[in-house]
Amino acid sequence: MSGPRPVRAPRGTELSARGWQQEAALRMLQNNLDPEVAEHPDKLVVYGGTGKAARDWRSFDAMVRTLQTLKQDETMLVQSGRPVGVMQTHEWAPRVLIANSNLVGDWANWEEFRRLEALGLTMYGQMTAGSWIYIGTQGILQGTYETIAAVAAKRFGGTLAGTITLTAGLGGMGGAQPLAVTMNDGVAICIDCDPRAIERRIEHRYLDVKADSLDHALHLAVEARDARRPLSIGVLGNAAELLPQLLAMNAPIDIVTDQTSAHDPLAYLPIGVDFDDMASYAADKPADFTLRARESMAKHVEAMVGFQDAGAEVFDYGNSIRGEAQLAGYERAFAFPGFVPAYIRPLFCEGKGPFRWAALSGDPKDIAATDRAILDLFPENESLARWIKMAGERVHFQGLPARICWLGYGERDRAGERFNDMVASGELSAPVVIGRDHLDCGSVASPYRETEAMLDGSDAIADWPLLNAMVNVASGASWVSLHHGGGVGMGRSIHAGQVTVADGTPLAGEKIRRVLTNDPGMGVIRHVDAGYDIAESVAADRGVRIPMREG
Numbered sequence: 001m002s003g004p005r006p007v008r009a010p011r012g013t014e015l016s017a018r019g020w021q022q023e024a025a026l027r028m029l030q031n032n033l034d035p036e037v038a039e040h041p042d043k044l045v046v047y048g049g050t051g052k053a054a055r056d057w058r059s060f061d062a063m064v065r066t067l068q069t070l071k072q073d074e075t076m077l078v079q080s081g082r083p084v085g086v087m088q089t090h091e092w093a094p095r096v097l098i099a100n101s102n103l104v105g106d107w108a109n110w111e112e113f114r115r116l117e118a119l120g121l122t123m124y125g126q127m128t129a130g131s132w133i134y135i136g137t138q139g140i141l142q143g144t145y146e147t148i149a150a151v152a153a154k155r156f157g158g159t160l161a162g163t164i165t166l167t168a169g170l171g172g173m174g175g176a177q178p179l180a181v182t183m184n185d186g187v188a189i190c191i192d193c194d195p196r197a198i199e200r201r202i203e204h205r206y207l208d209v210k211a212d213s214l215d216h217a218l219h220l221a222v223e224a225r226d227a228r229r230p231l232s233i234g235v236l237g238n239a240a241e242l243l244p245q246l247l248a249m250n251a252p253i254d255i256v257t258d259q260t261s262a263h264d265p266l267a268y269l270p271i272g273v274d275f276d277d278m279a280s281y282a283a284d285k286p287a288d289f290t291l292r293a294r295e296s297m298a299k300h301v302e303a304m305v306g307f308q309d310a311g312a313e314v315f316d317y318g319n320s321i322r323g324e325a326q327l328a329g330y331e332r333a334f335a336f337p338g339f340v341p342a343y344i345r346p347l348f349c350e351g352k353g354p355f356r357w358a359a360l361s362g363d364p365k366d367i368a369a370t371d372r373a374i375l376d377l378f379p380e381n382e383s384l385a386r387w388i389k390m391a392g393e394r395v396h397f398q399g400l401p402a403r404i405c406w407l408g409y410g411e412r413d414r415a416g417e418r419f420n421d422m423v424a425s426g427e428l429s430a431p432v433v434i435g436r437d438h439l440d441c442g443s444v445a446s447p448y449r450e451t452e453a454m455l456d457g458s459d460a461i462a463d464w465p466l467l468n469a470m471v472n473v474a475s476g477a478s479w480v481s482l483h484h485g486g487g488v489g490m491g492r493s494i495h496a497g498q499v500t501v502a503d504g505t506p507l508a509g510e511k512i513r514r515v516l517t518n519d520p521g522m523g524v525i526r527h528v529d530a531g532y533d534i535a536e537s538v539a540a541d542r543g544v545r546i547p548m549r550e551g
């Protein structure tokens, strides 16, 4: 009987599969379940609530077995975490094709999904859990760094030095906020109602200090701001109470956002409830709890709008807090924008997004060498250089050593080809896998997040992620995935991913050049189609063909 057991990807150059493409998929599947990487490896859960790498342990074993014997002209088909077939294809075809959590439109809700999951017919793949390219919290840190850097560029002359950011939520994702702010030279006040969340972030060096009170936090923040010294300050309390208090005090806050787990009202602490009673209250009286949590979120969001009215830069950070506040009857809930339309969309127009790679050798020296290659390839990009240097110093690897950075159209292919050359020359001790998050420029339809407020109103058009998956298959990616749900839940998004292996061969070089050009190219054409000027000029300058502009 197969059951839970510790899983860890092999390191080094000895193959247990018939080629590096298959070996890479095998190691990345195993790496996603490494206890250093996965949140609940015994349940095959990698991250994001219930995001899994395999449907059950029998399916996991069958995938391992199949990948170990899969030939260079064969493709394994995975249906929601279970291998369902092996087909003869050809050497340019992906070795693995994955479809996770997809349901037909009218059936695409949590209730139906959970019914089917209980029958053992599907699993939740999140974005990079079921597509085997999750690299731990580094991904979150970099995304948060990039967003905060975009805020700095848009409103504060490229740096947060001399500014104070106010936020709440120091959990799995939200815990990256204080470090992302200090990496951009700013000061952050971060509220959480769970003392352990604050302690954990201090332990992991994501948060600098804990204040004794709100007044103390504000005092420390103003002192550091005036000295233009980066500092992050944790403060214990309920954000729905502390934000209105800070507003009433006329606290000099420049930026406000939030990453409490507002997307799930049973995970947001209502005003008047003790943190210690939260779990039992939510379990015993979910309807009552939900009502009170939403009312509290309305107060929280009202204070955020108050800060905006007072001149602060305010944005929703992808946790649906505006939607929940609106459900509680607060009419101005959508007065501030989501982070994608506010800061990220211009990057998407250039085909930029969370590019990432992992060293199959397991040797951190390989990542250090790729870091140097990135600095060498893009010397003019200061924000990128700052990230790569700081990541080299501060990011602790989880599982196989990996790196993430945002690169755009015309950049990712250059990086990929350089890595492939470095494998060929022996500068890297083993092949690397090159992939990305599904949260990318041209790979997702998600009207509450990545495609919120598109210029032409095409938020819910889901042809784009399907085309993205197909173009990656046609271009030579090593594995391609097409998922439903992701970070925003069932019925709310469709998204695609690709991973391509740089094994140092000329064939891999050819595939990398096509995949890493066409994949970000989807971001450019998607945004040209929606009418974005930046995308138009990127397409014109860099030679992306748009048939409707050629006639």
Ligand code: NAD
Residues within 6 Å of the ligand: 168, 169, 170, 171, 172, 173, 174, 175, 191, 192, 193, 194, 197, 237, 238, 239, 240, 259, 260, 261, 262, 263, 264, 267, 268, 269, 270, 317, 318, 319, 320, 487
């Ligand atoms: P988490 O559950 O690990 O952490 C949430 C934290 O909020 C906890 O520490 C909890 O104690 C705290 N909290 C809850 N209610 C509070 C209140 N009233 N006052 C103060 N603190 C409170 O969640 P996470 O993984 O950090 O994710 C946070 C949110 O961000 C989620 O809603 C998630 O969906 C969203 N998210 C967005 C993006 C994005 O693309 N921007 C990415 C990941 C996650």
